[in-house]
Amino acid sequence: MVRSERKEREFNMRRAAILETAERIFAAKSYHDVTMAEIANASGFSTGSLYQFFKGKENLYTTMVSEKLDFMFAEVRKSTEQAKDLLRKIETLIDAHLQFVERNADFLMLFIKGEKVTSSDAMSSLHEKILNSYYNHITFIENLLENGIKSGMLRNMPSRDMAEALFYLIRASSVKWMLMPTTESPRSKRGFILDIFLNGVKKND
Amino acid sequence: MVRSERKEREFNMRRAAILETAERIFAAKSYHDVTMAEIANASGFSTGSLYQFFKGKENLYTTMVSEKLDFMFAEVRKSTEQAKDLLRKIETLIDAHLQFVERNADFLMLFIKGEKVTSSDAMSSLHEKILNSYYNHITFIENLLENGIKSGMLRNMPSRDMAEALFYLIRASSVKWMLMPTTESPRSKRGFILDIFLNGVKKND
Amino acid sequence: MVRSERKEREFNMRRAAILETAERIFAAKSYHDVTMAEIANASGFSTGSLYQFFKGKENLYTTMVSEKLDFMFAEVRKSTEQAKDLLRKIETLIDAHLQFVERNADFLMLFIKGEKVTSSDAMSSLHEKILNSYYNHITFIENLLENGIKSGMLRNMPSRDMAEALFYLIRASSVKWMLMPTTESPRSKRGFILDIFLNGVKKND
Amino acid sequence: MVRSERKEREFNMRRAAILETAERIFAAKSYHDVTMAEIANASGFSTGSLYQFFKGKENLYTTMVSEKLDFMFAEVRKSTEQAKDLLRKIETLIDAHLQFVERNADFLMLFIKGEKVTSSDAMSSLHEKILNSYYNHITFIENLLENGIKSGMLRNMPSRDMAEALFYLIRASSVKWMLMPTTESPRSKRGFILDIFLNGVKKND
DNA sequence: GATGAATGAGCGTTCATTCAT
DNA sequence: GATGAATGAACGCTCATTCAT
Numbered sequence: 001m002v003r004s005e006r007k008e009r010e011f012n013m014r015r016a017a018i019l020e021t022a023e024r025i026f027a028a029k030s031y032h033d034v035t036m037a038e039i040a041n042a043s044g045f046s047t048g049s050l051y052q053f054f055k056g057k058e059n060l061y062t063t064m065v066s067e068k069l070d071f072m073f074a075e076v077r078k079s080t081e082q083a084k085d086l087l088r089k090i091e092t093l094i095d096a097h098l099q100f101v102e103r104n105a106d107f108l109m110l111f112i113k114g115e116k117v118t119s120s121d122a123m124s125s126l127h128e129k130i131l132n133s134y135y136n137h138i139t140f141i142e143n144l145l146e147n148g149i150k151s152g153m154l155r156n157m158p159s160r161d162m163a164e165a166l167f168y169l170i171r172a173s174s175v176k177w178m179l180m181p182t183t184e185s186p187r188s189k190r191g192f193i194l195d196i197f198l199n200g201v202k203k204n205d
Numbered sequence: 206m207v208r209s210e211r212k213e214r215e216f217n218m219r220r221a222a223i224l225e226t227a228e229r230i231f232a233a234k235s236y237h238d239v240t241m242a243e244i245a246n247a248s249g250f251s252t253g254s255l256y257q258f259f260k261g262k263e264n265l266y267t268t269m270v271s272e273k274l275d276f277m278f279a280e281v282r283k284s285t286e287q288a289k290d291l292l293r294k295i296e297t298l299i300d301a302h303l304q305f306v307e308r309n310a311d312f313l314m315l316f317i318k319g320e321k322v323t324s325s326d327a328m329s330s331l332h333e334k335i336l337n338s339y340y341n342h343i344t345f346i347e348n349l350l351e352n353g354i355k356s357g358m359l360r361n362m363p364s365r366d367m368a369e370a371l372f373y374l375i376r377a378s379s380v381k382w383m384l385m386p387t388t389e390s391p392r393s394k395r396g397f398i399l400d401i402f403l404n405g406v407k408k409n410d
Numbered sequence: 411m412v413r414s415e416r417k418e419r420e421f422n423m424r425r426a427a428i429l430e431t432a433e434r435i436f437a438a439k440s441y442h443d444v445t446m447a448e449i450a451n452a453s454g455f456s457t458g459s460l461y462q463f464f465k466g467k468e469n470l471y472t473t474m475v476s477e478k479l480d481f482m483f484a485e486v487r488k489s490t491e492q493a494k495d496l497l498r499k500i501e502t503l504i505d506a507h508l509q510f511v512e513r514n515a516d517f518l519m520l521f522i523k524g525e526k527v528t529s530s531d532a533m534s535s536l537h538e539k540i541l542n543s544y545y546n547h548i549t550f551i552e553n554l555l556e557n558g559i560k561s562g563m564l565r566n567m568p569s570r571d572m573a574e575a576l577f578y579l580i581r582a583s584s585v586k587w588m589l590m591p592t593t594e595s596p597r598s599k600r601g602f603i604l605d606i607f608l609n610g611v612k613k614n615d
Numbered sequence: 616m617v618r619s620e621r622k623e624r625e626f627n628m629r630r631a632a633i634l635e636t637a638e639r640i641f642a643a644k645s646y647h648d649v650t651m652a653e654i655a656n657a658s659g660f661s662t663g664s665l666y667q668f669f670k671g672k673e674n675l676y677t678t679m680v681s682e683k684l685d686f687m688f689a690e691v692r693k694s695t696e697q698a699k700d701l702l703r704k705i706e707t708l709i710d711a712h713l714q715f716v717e718r719n720a721d722f723l724m725l726f727i728k729g730e731k732v733t734s735s736d737a738m739s740s741l742h743e744k745i746l747n748s749y750y751n752h753i754t755f756i757e758n759l760l761e762n763g764i765k766s767g768m769l770r771n772m773p774s775r776d777m778a779e780a781l782f783y784l785i786r787a788s789s790v791k792w793m794l795m796p797t798t799e800s801p802r803s804k805r806g807f808i809l810d811i812f813l814n815g816v817k818k819n820d
Numbered sequence: 821g822a823t824g825a826a827t828g829a830g831c832g833t834t835c836a837t838t839c840a841t
Numbered sequence: 842g843a844t845g846a847a848t849g850a851a852c853g854c855t856c857a858t859t860c861a862t
Contacts, residue, residue, distance in 0.1 A: 032237040036857060037824095046823045048859080057857065131384060155404070158397070165401050168377025169370060176369060179336060192363070196370050199360075200405030241832060251848045253834080262832065442647040446853060456827045458855080467853065541794065565814075568807070574791060575784060575811050582783025589746060602773070606780050609770070610815035651836060652845095661844045663838080672836065827859080831852105838848080 015053045018043045019064045027106035031061060062126035068107055069130060072100050073137045080140075086148050093141065094170055094193050098186045101174040112175060138163045169193050220258045223248045224269045232311035236266060267331035273312055274335060277305050278342045285345075291353050298346065299375055299398050303391045306379040313383060343368045374398050425463045428453045429474045437516040441471060472536035478517050479540060482510050483547045490550075496558050503551065504580055504603050508596045511584040522585060548573045579603050630668045633658045634679045642721035646676060677741035683722055684745060687715050688752045695755075701763050706809055708756065709785055713802045716789040727793060753778045784808050 021043035025034050036057055040047045054060035079096035083089040101108060141163035148154035154162070173193055177186035226248035230239050241262055245252040259265035284301035288294040306313055347368035353359035359367070378398055382391035431453035435444050446467055450457045464470035489506035493499040511518055551573035558564035564572070583603055587596035636658035640649050651672055655662040669675035694711035698704040716723060757778035763769035769777070788808055792801035 030237075031235075035855085040824095047857085048823055049821090051858075052821080157400070161394070161397050162401070164377065164381060165374060165398075168373055168380075172369065172373030172377065175373075189366070192366050193370075196362070196367070196402075196405065198405045200401065200403045240830085245849095252832085253848055254846080256833070257846070440646075442645075445851085450828095457853085458828065459826055461854070462825070567811070571804070571807050572811070574787065575808075578783060578787030579780060582779065582787065585783075586779060599776070602776050603780075605772070606777070606812075606815065608815045610811065610813045650834085655845095662836085663844055664842090666837075667842080823860100823862085825859105825861095827856100829857105830855090833853105834851090835848100836850105838846105839844100840846095841844085 011053075014045070018045065018050065018053055018060070019067065022060055022064050023068065023107055026061060026064070027109050036060075062129070065110060066126060066129045066133075068104075069133050072104070073133055073140075075100060077137070077140055080144070086144070086151065086153060089144055090148075090166070090197075091190065091194055093144070093166075094190045095187060097170050098174060098177075098190055101177065101186050105178055108174065109178060112178060134167075138167050141166055166197050169197055216258075219250075223250065223255065223258055223265070224272070227265055227269050228273065228312050228315075231266060231269070232314045263327040267327050267334075270315060271331060271334045271338075273309075274338050277309065278338055278345075280305055282342070282345055285349070291349070291356070291358060294349055295353075295371070295402075296395065296399055298349070298371075299395045300392055302375050303379065303382075303395055306382065307391050310383050313379065339372075343372050346372055371402050374402055421463075424455075428455065428460065428463055428470070429477070432470055432474050433478065433517050433520075436471060436474070437519045446470075468532040472532050472539075475520060476536060476539045476543075478514075479543050482514065483543055483550075485510060487547070487550055490554070496554070496561070496563060499554055500576070500607075501600065501604055503554070503576075504600045505597055507580050508584065508600055511587065511596050515588050518584065518588060522588060544577075548577050551577055576607050579607055626668075629660070633660065633665065633668055633675070634682065637675055637679050638683065638722055641676060641679070642724050651675075677744075680725060681741060681744045681748075683719075684748050687719065688748055688755075690715060692752070692755055695759070701759070701766065701768060704759055705763075705781070705812075706805065708759070708781075709805045709808050710802055712785050713789065713800075713805055716792065717801050720793055723789065724793060727790060749782075753782050756782055781812050784812055 018039065022034075022039050025039055025042060036047050036050055039060070040050055050060065054063060076093060076096040080089050080093045083092040138160070142159045145154060145162050145166070146159045149156055149159060170193060173189045174186055177189075223244065227239075227244050230244055230247060239262075241252050241255055244265070245255055255265065259268060281298060281301040285294050285298045288297040343365070347364045350359060350367050350371070351364045354361055354364060375398060378394045379391055382394075428449065432444075432449050435449055435452060444467075446457050446460055449470070450460055460470065464473060486503060486506040490499050490503045493502040548570070552569045555564060555572050555576075556569045559566055559569060580603060583599045584596055587599075633654065637649075637654050640654055640657060651662050651665055654675070655665055665675065669678060691708065691711045695704050695708045698707040753775070757774045760769060760777050760781070761774045764771055764774060785808060788804045789801055792804075
């Protein structure tokens with residue numbers, strides 16, 4: 001029915017607007033310091049209305065985090081897949097990630113501030129979802145690297161460990177940039193990350 | 206005076222006992238979900254007594270985190286310094302860190318859960334202290350690596366970035382172990398970390 | 411809009427109901443011994459609701475005192491101004507005041523118990539407001555008496571001091587009645603107060 | 616026994632020292648804002664020791680107020696009795712009172728701040744004691760004035776009411792001076808009080 | 821469906837009093 | 842007797858959630 005389609009579209013738009021507002025507010029202070037009234041005001045809804053879109057505060061929070069995180073990884077993977085060869089793919093993986101970091105520092109501060117907020121069921125399930133997203137992404141990287149091993153471009157090391165190492169090198173660089181904001185883009189480190197990941201620090205004589 | 210010495214010793218023991226209990230409890234749930242009454246009960250004191258040792262909840266939390274973190278880095282550095290040559294020092298740096306992680310997983314969960322809790326003065330100052338401890342430790346690593354550069358053992362790359370890369374590789378491995386607890390010790394990854402840090406993933410033909 | 415008018419009217423009625431309840435309770439014991447829960451229960455609201463009408467306990471208290479005191483003085487002055495000549499005006503000033511005392515003994519007990527409760531900002535400002543109301547009222551009396559001096563009916567004494575003397579004679583009589591409740595109305599003293607104020611106690615031979 | 620006499624003397628001195636300290640502290644803030652620890656520190660005793668002299672906080676407070684108030688009225692009466700004739704006695708009554716006010720403003724602020732602190736038994740009994748002291752003093756004044764009536768110096772009005780009027784005129788002047796501190800001594804008003812009390816404000820033609 | 825007023829459970833902190841030393 | 846550490850009850854206030862309109 002056309003009518004219900006429009007309704008649904010509107011519903012989703014409102015929902016997205018709330019999530020966007022919530023993201024901004026949760027980024028600025030701790031979970032417990034954000035009130036539903038605050039989110040309601042800032043997004044132009046009544047407190048009661050929020051409960052039509054989300055079961056409660058926890059659900060609003062976990063939904064926001066979970067959806068945004070998936071979006072981030074999806075973006076990175078999409079860019080990566082468009083690169084031509086393996087080297088360029090790895091380079092893009094690093095660069096697209098850092099670019100997202102640069103553009104969404106507020107959101108990512110949530111992960112520095114704390115991924116786990118309470119021990120309630122909703123939050124545990126968020127935690128699981130986050131880990132899941134991480135692992136999916138690492139698996140994506142792992143597959144990438146496995147191709148490199150097969151092709152002889154990379155050393156034959158445990159591919160999962162390698163993928164994690166790369167992911168955490170990127171992540172570490174991001175965290176550092178967020179905690180020590182510089183005018184320099186986090187993307188300026190992409191070359192270094194790539195180099196150390198590929199060649200290590202040891203001088204080969 | 207002997208009397209006051211004993212008193213002071215007892216005071217410090219009680220204080221330490223509270224910190225230990227608090228560490229366990231704060232590790233299990235979020236800051237806001239921990240109540241003073243809970244800590245008091247678990248440590249065998251009355252709520253009022255906690256306030257003789259700490260100015261308040263925030264102070265109890267920040268003191269605990271700050272003191273323990275400093276202790277951790279000090280331990281790692283002490284071990285590292287005892288190693289004979291640079292290679293062994295780097296190896297020990299990795300291993301001692303992972304060993305501390307294995308033994309103090311509860312405490313370190315706090316950092317996965319979130320370092321920043323509210324934006325109060327006490328918490329901001331904690332945040333600063335934590336960053337400070339990190340940077341001191343990274344500087345320690347940096348100095349180590351600079352020796353390696355001078356001696357020609359390591360490639361001539363920015364030493365700070367190298368130090369950070371190493372630190373975050375260790376940290377990442379720790380985080381992973383904590384989030385995906387295995388029966389395997391986190392120390393089992395020390396060889397891999399050392400290898401990837403020294404040699405990278407690229408196959409040299 | 412009719413709707414919002416009704417809302418506002420209801421809001422004001424509830425607010426007034428709370429103030430009335432609070433007046434009774436604060437009159438019965440000291441500020442610190444009154445709890446918000448008590449006022450909430452007695453006025454049929456939840457504790458949380460009180461905070462929709464007043465910023466906090468202090469604000470509830472100071473608002474109640476300040477508004478009621480202004481109301482009292484306004485009433486007295488209104489009555490006074492309606493009297494025909496100076497003598498009758500003074501008489502009415504005394505009588506209207508005593509009448510208010512009789513009808514609002516509970517509220518006025520607050521002033522016997524103590525006008526100043528803590529030294530917080532809110533309370534200091536209340537103290538200032540009270541002094542202000544007093545002085546306005548005394549100034550009103552002063553103007554009255556000055557007319558009497560000009561017209562030659564009253565002795566040429568400092569008008570401010572005279573006004574204070576009259577005000578405090580009334581107040582003293584009120585206080586006495588409140589502390590030693592008799593079946594007799596406080597208004598029975600109006601003749602005596604007027605007499606002593608006008609003629610003093612000395613026998614003129 | 617000499618020994619116990621000395622002990623008792625020392626006991627009383629300590630007790631008096633505590634009362635003096637308490638007077639100063641209670642004068643500065645509200646009853647509930649004064650802590651036993653504060654009084655203990657300021658008077659050089661331990662908190663525990665205070666309980667050897669007074670049953671508790673309330674008892675300490677009520678004892679202090681009650682004893683000091685009795686002392687004040689006793690002083691005033693002693694001075695009054697030394698005056699030669701009735702006129703001078705009334706004059707002295709006013710002056711000695713104002714003089715005490717000037718010297719003990721801190722203490723008397725307690726009565727402006729609030730005579731009734733809680734509704735506990737101890738406080739109710741204090742309230743009674745205070746009223747009692749007031750009435751004794753007013754009776755003393757009453758007797759004085761009755762002599763004046765008998766001797767034909769004063770008009771034949773209800774002596775109790777006259778006594779109260781005089782007492783409250785003095786009290787009002789004191790309160791005003793305390794609330795509006797001037798460099799001028801409160802004693803400067805004694806002439807005015809005497810005049811208005813004796814002659815009223817009405818011009819006799 | 822939308823609103824926002826009402827609810828009331830929950831917590832950090834203080835401090836009078838006790839009592840082991 | 843003197844001490845002061847330990848106790849724990851008590852309270853103002855917030856805010857997620859509900860529900861009458």
